[in-house]
Amino acid sequence: MTIPQRLADGFRRFRKNVYPVQKPLFDALKDGQSPRTLVIACADSRVDPAAIFSASPGELFVLRNVANLVPPFEDDGSFHGTSAGLEFAVTGLQVQDIVILGHGQCGGVSASLASAEDRPVGRFIHPWVELMAPARAEVLADPSLAPEERQQQLEFAAIRHSLGNLQSFPFIREALEAGRLDLHGAWFSIAEGVLLWLDERSGRFEPVGEDMAAPR
Numbered sequence: 001m002t003i004p005q006r007l008a009d010g011f012r013r014f015r016k017n018v019y020p021v022q023k024p025l026f027d028a029l030k031d032g033q034s035p036r037t038l039v040i041a042c043a044d045s046r047v048d049p050a051a052i053f054s055a056s057p058g059e060l061f062v063l064r065n066v067a068n069l070v071p072p073f074e075d076d077g078s079f080h081g082t083s084a085g086l087e088f089a090v091t092g093l094q095v096q097d098i099v100i101l102g103h104g105q106c107g108g109v110s111a112s113l114a115s116a117e118d119r120p121v122g123r124f125i126h127p128w129v130e131l132m133a134p135a136r137a138e139v140l141a142d143p144s145l146a147p148e149e150r151q152q153q154l155e156f157a158a159i160r161h162s163l164g165n166l167q168s169f170p171f172i173r174e175a176l177e178a179g180r181l182d183l184h185g186a187w188f189s190i191a192e193g194v195l196l197w198l199d200e201r202s203g204r205f206e207p208v209g210e211d212m213a214a215p216r
C-alpha cells in the first residue's frame, strides 16, 4: 500500500496541528452528527463549501457532483447517489436549509453548452449535464445574451432549475409545507472570491454583504 506523498504529509500536519485543537469537537461528534445545512456543490476542487462558509466538521452535510445538479425525483430503482444523500439529509438529519452552491468557470456547465453545439463531452458527463437542458434552452433562447455571457447565465439558470427539481421530492415538499426547511441558491466566483445569493423576491443573484444574514 502506498499513500501519495502529498496526502501523507497533509495527514501528518492534520494530526499534529489540527486534530489536537479540534479534539473536543471530534469527541462531541463521535456519537452522531446534526448538521443544520445541506450544501450541494460542484466536485470542482476550487469550490470547497467548508472553506467558503468557514465551517467546522459536523456543520455541513455536503453532496458534490459534476455541476452541483439535482436530478428530478425518479422512483426507478436506479443508482441515484444525489437523491440518496438528499433523502438522508432531509428525512434522517432533518437539515433546516439546503443550499445549491454553483460557481464560475464550471466545467460541467461548459460541457452542457458544448452538447448544445453537438460536441457532447464524455460517456457519463454528457447525459448527466443534460439534466440542465431545460435551463440551457432558456439561456440560449434569450436574444439579449452575448455568447460570452451564456456560461454565467447558465450557471445561474442551472441552480434555479435544480431548486425546482428539489421540490419534486415528496419528502422535501412535505418539509417545506411543514415550514421546517428552506431552499437557497448561491454562486461563488473563484476569480473574485465573491458569493452571490439568490434573492427569492427579485429572482436575481445578489452579492452577500455583511448585512444580508437573516436572524434565526
Ligand SMILES: [Zn+2]
Residues within 6 Å of the ligand: 042, 043, 044, 066, 067, 068, 103, 105, 106, 107, 108, 109
Ligand atoms: Zn463546476
